[in-house]
Every structure is written in structure tokens, then in C-alpha cells.
Amino acid sequence: MGTVTELKYESPETAQAVVALLSGVGPMARIFAGGTDLLVQMHEELIEPTLLIDIKGIPETREIDVTADEIRIGAAVTGAELGEHQELKSRWPGIVEAVELIGSYQVQGRATIGGNLCNASPAADSVPALIAAAAKVIIAGPNGTREVPAEEFSVGPGRTCLAAGEFVTSIVLPKQNQRSGDAYLRFIPRTEMDIAVVGAGACVSLNDDGTCASARLALGAVAPTAKRVAAATDILQGNRLDDGVLAALAKAANDACAPIDDKRGTIEFRTKVAGVLACRAVKIAWQRAENR
Amino acid sequence: MANENSTTNYKWVGKRTRRPDGVDKVTGRARYGDDMTVPGMLYGKILRSPHAHAKILSIDTSKANALKGVKAVLTSAEIPDHPLSQPPYAPIINDMHDISRNVMARDKVLYDGHAVAAVAATSERIARQALKLIDVEYEVLPHVLDPLEAAGRAAPILHEDQFTYSADGLSDKPSNLFRSITGQRGDLDQGFAEADIIVEREFTSEPVHQGYIEPLACIATASEDNCVELWTTTQGHFVIRALCAKLLNMDLAKVRVTASEIGGGFGGKNTVYGEPVAIRLSQMTGRPVRMVMTRTEVFRASGPTVGSRTRIKIGARKDGTITAADAETWYQAGAFKGAPVGRAAETFFSSYTIKNARAVVHDVCVNRPKVAAYRAPGAPMAAYAAEGAINELASRLAMDPVDIRIKNAVREGDESLMGTKYGQIGLLDVLEKVKSHDHYSAPLGNNQGRGFALGYWMHGGGLSSVSAHLLDDGTVTVATGNPDIGGSRSSMRVMAAEELGVDIELIKPIVADTGSMGYSHLTAGSRTTFATGMAVIFAVREIIEKLRALAAKKWRLTIDQVTWEAGQAVASSSSRGGIQSLSLKELAAMATKMGGAIAGHSEINAGGAGAAFSAQLVDVEIDPETGFVTPLRYTVVQDVGRAISPDYVEGQMQGGAVQGIGWALNEAYIYDDQARLQNTGFLDYRMPVASDVPMIDTVLVEVPNPNHPYGVRGVGEPCLVSAPAAVANAVENAIGQTMSSLPLSPPKILKRIDEAQAAGG
Amino acid sequence: MPKHQITTTINGDEVDFGCHAGQTLLDVLRTELGMTGTKNGCGSGDCGACTVIVDGRPVNACLVLGVELQGAEIETIEGMAKGRTLHPLQQKFLDHAALQCGICTPGILNMAKALLEKNPDPTETEVRYGLAGNLCRCTGYDKIVRAVLDAAADMRANG
Known part of the structure; x- marks a missing residue:
């Protein structure tokens, strides 16, 4: 019978303990933080883990640590908490907006x-914003910690670069230009x-003369993973936002797409x-840079 | 929220009062289908087909049976079979042969989600696990989803024993086309010959789900003496009793069904799904069995409404007189026959006096879940095509869209296409009210458009039973057999209090179980306030009659010397100057000492519910770069007969309009190339959320229905009939292009805008 | 497998319950504790019918596990009225006929309560976006939005 x-x-209360549990159980263990994807997948019987590892008891996953250079956001910080963090909201409004759009x-x-x-959905809202921001993902594992650029973290729908025994402890946002x-x-x-049917994250820095010093654009839901539109950087750098630049930007965004029906x-x-959202997001980011 | 033409003679009718079941519902006390438990109950779960069309070669339940905690495993072998219905067929078919196969697939599965086996176990987790241990061997067959394709010669056949039925008899070969209904009058050729302008269009719509928030849920308790107690969420427990008893070959009297509070239905809870299975599992185990569908199961396996493919042609003279109209439409019945074809034929042109008209509606089986009723079944998709074509006609004639309707509107004495003669109707009043409404002439901005459409629905009456009891403290219970889906207890209480002439707080409305009442048909078809309300009035009048007799006895008068006025028995002045009156409370106290308790009954088959019309105005704004639609303003103008409870009449109109917004813009069943449903949850089955819609203004036009003591007409359905058409028309006007395929999702709208730009439009 | 033993505070009372690791708060409330006022509409966080308040935040009870609630403060619809006095939101929902079938009502009331605690003077748009996670199929939202705005006005006036 x-x-x-x-x-x-x-x-567990330490990252080391998480790594030990993950290494012991293997792929049937799942990291549990907010649960808003995991519990849905379990409810729909898409996955049937044998172990849930709740990481919310580990202090570093729950903190937002602001220094003059960087901001480190614990992996288990919720959207609501990000939205209530005034410093983060004023420095990285796009990232906060992205996370606040989830659900x-x-x-x-x-x-x-x-x-x-x-969760590594191609449509994840936070990811294009993190890629545009040049965020880094901090990963703990059997061999200590390592950093991965946000754009390299997901390697396909539902798939990440995490190796056996590894998990994400935090995300680091870099120092910003003036x-x-x-x-x-x-x-x-x-x-x-x-x-998201399409998502667009943009980050723009301006020179004193009002031209673009640097820019990063990333798109979500138009390819197997969220992806950076490298051409956008060249199109914007050194230029102002005129119709020609916007048209080129839209075209670069269109060209970067490899979506599905x-x-x-x-x-x-x-x-x-x-293309439409890329231009609109860049305009907003530009405006915000001008208002700094 | 204008309340037009409201009479002030009533004490309670037309007043805004707190509903009697409200406190239980704002405190969480009210018990819905899933809120009941019975000691010792088992958990039932159903295994569903992953294939849209397949033969079941074998089902091996041995591993599931061996799982600890599993008490029974069931397949179709445990569900009695029934012979196929034979012609001539009733307008609405409840074919036990089909229902038996829909609740548990017999030899074939006919849609993704079709039930193939069921288990009862001591916990839900064990039941879920057991389902995974059932091995079903399938032979996958080609599938068909589109009704036009399904009706064609090359289509895979769902039922080898189904033949097309027509006046000539049955077809030679099996067919997915079950039957076609035609409504016709006049001479189409002549009508089109008289036309100065002819509009020809094709329209399509996709199946949409009722989207009630409460999943289907029931608990069955079968006893060793062949009795069954069933608790279920339903729009009609008497219908559930009839279907379960007939399906399982049980005596009606031994099946007692109690309706839980119902968390939305909109027609979707008019039939059986899990109930017969739960009963059988309970019979097999000797224990109560609870069966609750997940949301995914609700979408995959309970009926949405039909999708449609429609060709329509309308001709008119330059002055706007419609001379001819012709429509042919293919309705998806889902896996079993029974699309609401008669209602569709009725709907197409019935708001208009078109001399030459025809509507042909085909009932076609496809590999989708069997359709269920949804709020004016069959009508909104017909209205979408008819109103869309008339709007184009008005536009091409440069005529006001309301004026063209006024010009052709039906009046009292006219007949609908299916031959229903109109009594007193409020269509012209509704249209005039639209024209004078400030929404009608309000300015529009860039990328904005205004839509207009008219909706028609012929309401149902039918069987209703009411039992009213005067208690010895002067309070009154009013029991009906109709589940209260949106405030009907409030209306029943109002009508009882109005008749008795007492405070509404003295009346306690109750929804009684099938063991306590005469037969009552569904809470559906907008019939409850009309038909059951009428039975309430008659039952209370019987009480009044008995109270007059009691007072007469006390006063030693004849009954005709006693009248009932403002809640009291009064001796007419000519008979006894000295005696004044006896109140309800005084009479109630006397009753048991003078002959016994006083009650009133009414068991009626109410006729004359009549037609009602709902006109809708909606403004939308389109983002021309993304196709996103924002509904900006919405006004529903409707003939409601008489609003017994205006709050709930408005609520019906507002809810209907918003369901129509969802239907028009985003809701649809989406399948992959294997005909597996892709959007089985609220995430991707996109019903409107609060931030998607504006306030919905309502104008209640009250043209009383002469066939009801207070003038009640149905309210819940006409307001959905016109809504998708109105929203679609607004989108067309905002982009300046025609569009003919619901839902008008952003990709379709953007594509249309881009095509028009490319064409230099 | 033994159940986890959890101690929480529900509507101000200390409540102990046992639960399996995968059991959601929704299941704990409804099945283990018999508190069926919290409704089950989808199990995937899309309908909001199971909205309860945990440690001051509105959440979908179907997306929270029982095992993670040791020491948590939970508020459900059963605790919204104080004694026999309905909360102003409950009153206004009755006055405005802001419910038809009523299945979404407990979740909407909890969400509205959380919304008004954060923003006592919301605009119509803020109420609509605040309630976007709560599906109602009956009302078209009109009367719900009016009831919440009216309750907010009352609550501001009565401090």
C-alpha cells in the first residue's frame, strides 16, 4: 500500500546552513521567500518539491543596506518594503516601480x-530594470560567494545560472553618476x-551640456530571457533625445526582439x-536625470 | 443614478433598504458551497483528460486503490448510462445520455479537462496523489475547435451517433452539426431590392466564462436506504435534484438538496458537474463526500458560453428604414449539443420592425467544454453582430445611431422574429432617454470614441413555489425555492412587506431546501423577482385572506365586511361602527387559539415576463501606439419595469456592463495547437479589475410590466446583451476603422491601426 | 509525519494550530480552524477573496504557509466587527449595496481596511488601484468604490 x-x-538562520541543506537534498529542494510564484506552481502541481528552505530568517536576505557607493538589497526584501524605502525610491525609482508592478x-x-x-520568467518585471541599472546578483554556494551581472543570471525560461547548492542572497545596485x-x-x-507582454527598463546619465553620457536599455518578454539592447547605448551616447535618436532607438529595440506568439x-x-516602450522609458529616465 | 418615473405610492417598493442577508456576508458568517464540512467526510477529486479528443482504451485504477487513505475510485462504469434523446427535440435539451458522459467520459474524451475518473480519500492531499496513480491509456484523435470547420464534411466527428436534425429528418451521415434554428418573415430578396444601401459583415466571438469567484463545490451524503442529502452551490437546487435523481436512477423524494449561499453563477451553476460523482462516491464508501473544483478545473471543465462565427447582411433605404436583414451564425456548443440557438435567433433583429428578415443559427459540437448558460445565453454575440451592422449602416447613411433605432424600433403589438408578440414595452422611452442624456452629446478628445448599442432579452417566467408563515409574534417567514444570487431575498421581503403593509423588519426571507418546498425553477433568465416575486405576493395575499377571515370570525362579520389596510384588518364602517381594527400582531396572537397557525402558499407557472431593452453608451480612449483601451465613461439606460430594490437593479446593470467590457476587450478561451486550454486561471483569463473600469452610470426607465402586480421585468440580462457591441463600437469610432472579431485585444487593435496607416487611411 | 505546531494571534486571541509543511494559511484558517469567512476563489493570488492581514500587511492567505507564521498577528474578516458593532466599511458596504453574491466581500473589506490605514483620504483612482487585486464579477465595482470612499470620509470625520 x-x-x-x-x-x-x-x-535556517545562515547562508551556510541553506547551502548545506541544498547540497543534501538536490533539485527537489526549493528556496522559499515570498512564495508568490512557488506556492502557485505547487498548487498547480507543476512542481513537487520535497523540501522548502525558508530564507527569511537569514538577516542579510531581509536588509536594504545603503552606502555612498552601492545599495545592497536582500533577496527576500518584498516589493512593499522596497516601495517604503525613501532613499532607494529616490535613487532608483525605476527599479522600485518595476518591483511594485508585480501583482x-x-x-x-x-x-x-x-x-x-x-523564477527566471522572461517577463519578470524587475529584471529589465536591474539589467539597465547594471545590477549584480550575489550568490552563495558551496565555494563561497560569487557575483553575476543581472543580465547573465537567467539563461532561459525558468532557468538560471545557479549551480547545485547555490542561492541568491542579495542584489547590488552600483554607484550612480551625478x-x-x-x-x-x-x-x-x-x-x-x-x-508583462513587453517590459522596458532604461537607465540614463547626462553630461553637463545635456547630452547623454551613458545609457543602458533592457527589454523583457521579447526573448527567452530579459535582454540588454546594447545598440541603444551607442545610439544615445553623446546625443540629445531628438526624433532621429528616438526613431533609431525604437528600431534598435525592435531588432533586439526574438519573441514568441x-x-x-x-x-x-x-x-x-x-520600440514604443523603449522610447517612453528612456524619455522618463532622461527626464529624471535632468531633474537631479 | 436617476430613478425615473418612480411612483411614490409604495411604502417599500422602490426604496433603498439594507439587504436581509447582508450582515452575514460582510462578517464572513455566510456559508457558501466550500464552507460546509460534515463529520467523517471524504475528499473527492476528479482526474481530467489532457487530450481534446481521444478514445479511452483502458483505465487502471489498481495503484490508486492501493494508496493508503483512498476509499473509492470511480470511472464511468459507476455512472448509469441513458439512451440518446430522439427527435423531435425540445428547445432546450437536458439529454441524460450527454450529461452522463459529461460528468464522466464513457468511451471517449471530448475536451481538455473532460472527467475520466474520480477518487474519494481521507484527505485532499491523498486524493490528489491518488489521481496521479490512475493509468489511462488514450488513443489520441484529431480535434476540431472552430464551429464552421466542425460543421464541414472533413471535420473529425465527436459523436458517431449524432446526426443533423432538420425538418426532413436526420442526416445520413454522423455530423457535428446537431440542428439549425431559423427565424424568418417576409421576402428577403424583395427587401434587399428595396434597399438603397446594404451592409455585409462577418463577426466572430470567442467563448467566455461566467467567471464567478466561488468555485463549484458540493457535499453528498448517501445513506444505506437510498436517500441522499446534497449541499451544493447552485442556481437551482430543484433542477440539481432532478438531474441527479434522473441520472442516478433515484427517487426524487429521496434526494434532498440544500442550496448553499452562492458566490456568483451568471448561468454557470444551472447544471450538474461534480454532484452526481460525489453522490456515487458517497454511495460506494458509505461516507459523506466533498467535491470542490479548483479554479483550473472550473475553467477547463465547466461550461463557458458559446463562441460564434456570424455572417450578416442588412439593407436600408436612405431614410434609415431597414428593409431586410439576414444573419447566419455557427455556435459552438462544446462537446455536447445544446448551444442556445433559439435565443440567438430571437435576439438578432427583435428590437426592430424589419419586414423581411431571417436568422439561421447552427448548433455545432466541437472539442471544447460543453457550453453552459451565461447571462442572456446566446444573445450578446448575436447582438454584437446585429448592432455592429446597424451602427455601420447608420454611419454610412450619416444618420444618428439612436435615430436609426427610433425609426425602426418595435412597439407594443409588434412581433419578434420568433413570433413573440410585444406587450407594453419601454424601448422608445429608453431611446429617447439616451438622446437627452448629457453623456450622449458630451465632447470627445483625441483618440477617443463613443459607442452605442441596444440589447434585447425576452425574459422567462416559469415554476415558482413560495411558502409564507405568520408566526404568533406577528413576524412572517417567506420561504422560496430560489437561491439568492444577487439580492433576491431583499426583493422578496420588500414585496411581502408591501402586500402586508408592515415594516420589512417583520419579514424574514428564507431559501428553503427541496424537501421543504414545491418545485422552483432556476434563479436564472431574470425570472426570480418576476416569477418567484409573484408567488410571494400570492402567498402573502393568502395570509391576508385568512387574517380577514379570522377578524371576521372574531367580529362575527362576513369576510367581505373586513378589509386589509396598512397592516391591519379593518371592519368596514357600514358594518360595525364600534370596532376599529386588529393589527397583524394581534391577529397572529389570536390565530393559534382560533383555528390554527396561518400560512400562505403559492405554486405558480408565471407567464408574461415580457421583453426588456438596455441601451448603452460608452466612451473609450485608445493608445494608438499600443492599442491599449481605456473605458472612460459608461451609461446604461434600461427599461426595468419596476425597480423593487433599486440598489440591486443598478447593481445588475453595472455588473452586466463590466462583464461586457471584459468580453469585448480581453476575455477569451485560448487554446494551443493540441487544443489544450492555455489560460486556466484568473491571471490569463483577463476579467476586468477595479482599475480597468469607470463608474457605471445607470438610468432606470420604469415602464411597468402589466403581467406582474408591481410591474416587474427582468433586469440582469439585457444589460449584458448590448455591452460587448457598445464597447466594440466605441473602439471602432476611436480608431476610425471597423473591427469584427472579439475580443478586441491590444494586438488586434494595433494591427488594425497599422494596416489602416499602411493603406494611407 | 508530525504536524508543525504554530502559535499565532488571530483577531487578538492566541491561537495554536497544527499544520503540514505545504499547508497554506488559507487552508489552516478554513480547514484546521473552521474560519470559513476567508474565501477560496483561486489558490493562486489572482482573485483576492482570501485577503487577510498578517503583521499589518494585506496578503493572499493562499500564498502564505502556515509553518512560517510562528508569532504572527493575523486579522481576518471574523475579527473586523468589534463585538456587535460593524466596522464602518462593513456598514457602508451594506448601505451602498456594495455586494451582490458576497463571495469577494470579506477579501475586499480586508483590503480596503488596509488601504485606508495607509491612505485615509484616497481618490477614486487610488481606491480602484488599491482594490485591483480583488476580483468582483457581480457589481462592476461601482458601488464598492463608492462604499470605500464614503467609509473613508466617515472614518476621517470620526477620527
């Missing part, structure tokens, strides 16, 4: 920035409660709207 297999739950207020109270990243701003926009068919949008639509 068979029996139902039991799920176990652990809430309802109820979901915001639970969903974490690390979870959004590790006059810089960021922004994130997404397209969904309703006003709320949808997954699915229940959320068509290839044609995603490609076109990527």
Missing part, C-alpha cells in the same frame, strides 16, 4: 526581488494583475510595442 510523500520545511498590493506584501529574479535616472514600463492588456501577445505586437 503506497503512501503520500511528505513535504519538509526548514528555516496586487497583497502580492506586494510577499513577493521578493530575489524571487522575481530566480545626473542619472532610471525608469521601467511594461505593457499589459489590463491596468493591473497581468504578466503566445496567450499574452503576438510576435508582431511585442516587437512593435518594444
